[in-house]
Amino acid sequence: MTNNNNVVTRSSDSEQIDLIDLFVQLWRGKWIIAVFIAIAIVIAGIYLVFAKEKWTSTAIITQPDAAQIGSYSNALNILYGVNAPKLTDIQESVISRYNASFSALSQTLKNKLVPEKLTIEQTVKGQPLPLSISYVNGSAETAQKQVAQYIQQIDEQIQKEIEVDLNDNIKQQIVTLKDVLSNQETIAQEQKDLRIRQINEALKYAEAANITTPKIQQTQDVTQETMFLLGTEALQSMIAHESSRPLTLSDSYYQNKQKLLDIQKLKIDPTSIHAYRYVMKPDLPVYRDSPKRSIVLVLAVLLGGIIGSGVVLGRNALRNYNARA
Structure with a gap:
């Protein structure tokens, strides 16, 4: 019984550590995410002007x-x-x-x-x-x-x-x-x-x-x-x-x-x-x-944030893979 509890505790600790690590990675790459969000907003603004x-x-x-x-x-x-x-x-x-x-x-x-x-x-x-x-x-x-x-x-x-x-x-x-x-x-x-x-x-x-x-x-x-x-x-x-x-x-x-x-x-x-x-x-x-300005801008922020987060996490994952190799 004691062994099973230890396994569950370690598994939860591992997941918690991974989640914290995920947020830490995103925070460290906040400027990259911000850049993608800004680019998405600019593109959305251009769309709103010419649409x-x-x-x-x-x-x-x-x-x-x-x-x-x-x-x-x-x-x-x-x-x-x-x-x-x-x-x-x-x-x-x-x-x-x-x-x-x-x-x-x-x-x-x-x-x-x-x-x-x-x-x-x-x-x-x-x-x-x-x-x-x-x-x-x-x-x-x-x-x-x-x-x-x-x-x-x-x-x-x-x-x-x-x-x-x-x-x-x-x-x-x-x-x-x-x-x-x-x-x-x-x-x-x-x-x-x-x-x-x-x-x-x-x-x-x-x-x-x-x-x-x-x-x-x-x-x-x-x-x-x-x-x-x-x-x-x-x-x-x-x-x-x-x-x-x-x-x-x-x-x-x-x-x-x-x-x-x-x-x-x-x-x-x-x-x-x-x-x-x-x-x-x-x-x-x-x-x-x-076009609906508010909807377009909200979608631009979300899309920019998703792409930026994906770039940050993908870059970190690639670095970790190269380090282990």
């Missing part, structure tokens, strides 16, 4: 409010009436189009010869809105201005797309309504021609029966078969009246006519339409993304 800075400006947007797409919504109501999409559907549709166009722009900038980092993503994971838009640049002010410019650029693009869509829909609706009105006029003309032919047939029967004056008292009881009983004089008068009388058109005809006039007068200012609303305008970044 390209990165600043990120962020904006948060959401779907436009009712006022921002009011003219667009009104135009759709005029175009489609009761079949027009709801305001909430229009808001969702517009912001979805904005998101898609912005994502396309982000990919385009990423594939440039000198890539630009522009991102659009969900602010809260799992929720489609609001959207967070970020842009990285070497200057804080430039990053803020550039992200605002890209947001406005896509908004103007959406304005033009909506204007083109509306104009195409207006043209299509005008053509459709004109066709409907033309069909209704054709049907009304055919009904008028049919009425005149029916009266002419009744006139032939009246002339054949030599009936010149009405033979019935209640005209509301007259049918196609008994119309000849009105007599030739009345029938000739009816033919003249029917020929000069305007077409008898239904209420739907005039409703379609009114709708056509409204659509033909429909004009919309695309600049009054906006596809987004700011929740937070582009901020001016206070802290840059990289």
Whole structure:
């Protein structure tokens, strides 16, 4: 038992002596370590001077409010009436189009010869809105201005797309309504021609029966078969009246006519339409993304100290090896 305790004690003493010796070696080589640390700090300083800075400006947007797409919504109501999409559907549709166009722009900038980092993503994971838009640049002010410019650029693009869509829909609706009105006029003309032919047939029967004056008292009881009983004089008068009388058109005809006039007068200012609303305008970044001075300097000190310590210990180990040899 005593021997075992002595062995453990000697082993601990040996390890303690080695650890103390290690610290002594490092202390004696402190100037070498300090030189390596200084060199690492100088290199880190040079890196900080010449390294390209990165600043990120962020904006948060959401779907436009009712006022921002009011003219667009009104135009759709005029175009489609009761079949027009709801305001909430229009808001969702517009912001979805904005998101898609912005994502396309982000990919385009990423594939440039000198890539630009522009991102659009969900602010809260799992929720489609609001959207967070970020842009990285070497200057804080430039990053803020550039992200605002890209947001406005896509908004103007959406304005033009909506204007083109509306104009195409207006043209299509005008053509459709004109066709409907033309069909209704054709049907009304055919009904008028049919009425005149029916009266002419009744006139032939009246002339054949030599009936010149009405033979019935209640005209509301007259049918196609008994119309000849009105007599030739009345029938000739009816033919003249029917020929000069305007077409008898239904209420739907005039409703379609009114709708056509409204659509033909429909004009919309695309600049009054906006596809987004700011929740937070582009901020001016206070802290840059990289390089981080404090982190770089701390890493420089650590790396310089490690390399310097390695040189000191390695040099001493080499001396001891040569001495034993």
